Amino acid sequence: MTSADDKDYGLSTLAVRAGHVRTNEQEQSEPIFLSSSFTFDSAAQAAARFSGEEIGNIYSRFSNPTVRIFQDRLAAMEGGESCVATASGMSAILATCMSLLRSGDHIVSSSGVFGTTVNLFNKILSRFGLETSFVPLTDYAAWERAIGPRTRMLYLETPSNPLTEVADVARLSELARKHDCLLVVDNCFCTPALQKPLSQGADIIIHSATKYLDGQGRCVGGAVVGDQQRVGEEVQAFLRTAGPTMSAFNAWVFLKGLETLQLRMRAHSDNALALADWLQHQPGVTRVNYPGLASHPQHELATRQQSAYGGIVSFEVDGGREQAWRVIDGVRLISITANLGDLKTTITHPASTTHGRISAQEREDCGVGENLIRLSVGIEDLADLQADLGRALRPA
Numbered sequence: 001m002t003s004a005d006d007k008d009y010g011l012s013t014l015a016v017r018a019g020h021v022r023t024n025e026q027e028q029s030e031p032i033f034l035s036s037s038f039t040f041d042s043a044a045q046a047a048a049r050f051s052g053e054e055i056g057n058i059y060s061r062f063s064n065p066t067v068r069i070f071q072d073r074l075a076a077m078e079g080g081e082s083c084v085a086t087a088s089g090m091s092a093i094l095a096t097c098m099s100l101l102r103s104g105d106h107i108v109s110s111s112g113v114f115g116t117t118v119n120l121f122n123k124i125l126s127r128f129g130l131e132t133s134f135v136p137l138t139d140y141a142a143w144e145r146a147i148g149p150r151t152r153m154l155y156l157e158t159p160s161n162p163l164t165e166v167a168d169v170a171r172l173s174e175l176a177r178k179h180d181c182l183l184v185v186d187n188c189f190c191t192p193a194l195q196k197p198l199s200q201g202a203d204i205i206i207h208s209a210t211k212y213l214d215g216q217g218r219c220v221g222g223a224v225v226g227d228q229q230r231v232g233e234e235v236q237a238f239l240r241t242a243g244p245t246m247s248a249f250n251a252w253v254f255l256k257g258l259e260t261l262q263l264r265m266r267a268h269s270d271n272a273l274a275l276a277d278w279l280q281h282q283p284g285v286t287r288v289n290y291p292g293l294a295s296h297p298q299h300e301l302a303t304r305q306q307s308a309y310g311g312i313v314s315f316e317v318d319g320g321r322e323q324a325w326r327v328i329d330g331v332r333l334i335s336i337t338a339n340l341g342d343l344k345t346t347i348t349h350p351a352s353t354t355h356g357r358i359s360a361q362e363r364e365d366c367g368v369g370e371n372l373i374r375l376s377v378g379i380e381d382l383a384d385l386q387a388d389l390g391r392a393l394r395p396a
């Protein structure tokens, strides 16, 4: 299948076929090229490859055939011209900022982004002259007020972690156009199986492939998707030189993950909706956050913007940290781990884990209370998940 054909195929077809051009071995499954470097027919060919006169593999920091299949497949699924794979989700964000911004530029980010992303902006990029302002994800007037003459990038996650707030991507893309900023969307929670922000006006998509793209909790990786100039040239040039590239082995695992992405996202979403609805009626649960619930403040927007609501549910219990920890310690089936996007259901206390290294003020700004618990709902039997949580929620 050549990339020229991609636009004619549906997402399920792209997920299992895009990007793979068979080698002379006529393999049916995508091959892993575990080779750090590639050979040349002659010194002249080596020179031509290095000068860029001839396109081809040189070294796996620059390009690798297995990584390329993953990149081409994810680009096709997101509807982007180009994708570059990275060693982790964080290095995808770092590579995007280092490639597309300059010292003195300003970022406006939603305050509810992944905790490490807040630290990357505030503690590392700030030392290189990049300043970041944080605004509530769904306060569009606050976004506009925060934009100044040096603002070059608007950055967000939707739905947000762990509160599952949903932002109107098309509306923010109009704001980005008006002020000549890039709109960068971390599409980790929905993946292209549930929403395609590029089609709603986003410029750049960030992925932590560690989560749903893998889907089985095996490898750490990331990706940046967007247009050929910014991603294919500029982000790629940064990665090739600075080095946080994806390994061929991990790319192969993620490729296999992409093949079942739609089936898994549908199963995660079905289980999460049923569990969120059930949680609303459990004693000791004071609030449930899930975009699929009619009680969610952006339920209507989520229904319009996404094809399903995803696997992340968070809820508050009556009390504080002690009560939240008691519920977490009470589960027997569900795994206590901070990772998400796994087929196995996971449970975590954001305030002391994923959001533990940001300040108490930053936690308050993004609404992560001590009584909040996050679930990444897997594909186990719903009745078993209900029994496990039901037991954990029973008063001591």
Ligand SMILES: *Cc1c(COP(=O)(O)O)cnc(C)c1O
Pocket: 088, 089, 090, 091, 114, 117, 157, 161, 186, 188, 189, 207, 208, 209, 210, 211, 220, 221, 222
């Ligand atoms: C996990 C995560 C990241 C960071 O990805 P890593 O692969 O852990 O580096 C970024 N954004 C979101 C929304 C995440 O959940």
